[in-house]
Amino acid sequence: RDTELLLTVAKFLESLPALPSQGDDKDSPANKPTRLINTQLVAATQEFMSRIFEELDYRNEASNCITFADLYSERSGTSEDVSVVVPEVYLPWCTENVLIMEWIDATKLTDVPSMGENGVSNAIEEKDAVEENLALVKVAIDSTLSQLLVSGVLHADPHAGNLLKVTRDDGTVTLGYLDFGLLSTIPEQV
Secondary structure (H helix, E strand, O other): OOHHHHHHHHHHHHHEEOOOOOOOOOHHHHHOEOOOOOOHHHHHHHHHHHHHHHHHHHHHHHHHHHHHHHHOOOOOOOOOOOHHHHHHOOOOHHOOOOOOOOOEEEEEOOOOOOHHHHHHHHHHHHHHHHHHHHHHHHHHHHHHHHHHHOOEEEEOOOOOOOEEEEEOOOOOOEEEEOOOOOEEOOOOOO
């Protein structure tokens, strides 16, 4: 129903004629706009809605996660430039409405401890956390550029909620990715 409503509004807006003041008499009739909104709203709305439905199908997200892991996972990825933590998908239990994947124990890159025990600020711990997080942001930027320019398969939603700081058993940290609802493939000719 929402799709129908959005398409109806887009069709209505596309059908509005141009205002008489939108062109001078000096302009030739061929150069005068014929519509108030001179863009393809219906096509844009259809593309937007198809992307929404695509992102909401967890089978698609599971497939995207597997594709991303095959390329970039530190466990089994083939990329020489990108090596990150990607959760394993348990495909036999995934459906259109259910996605089962490995739990990644991590924190958001925006999380920085500001208070120690008893509410006392621990400046050294805070500074170290900020430096670690900034180093991982650089890894995320380098990773995104490599995805875009080298392999052409790109995580299309890399924001603070989807990029994680993963602490390994040896105490080192690495970058982790979540949310594979949108994975973009860049054509080679671009």
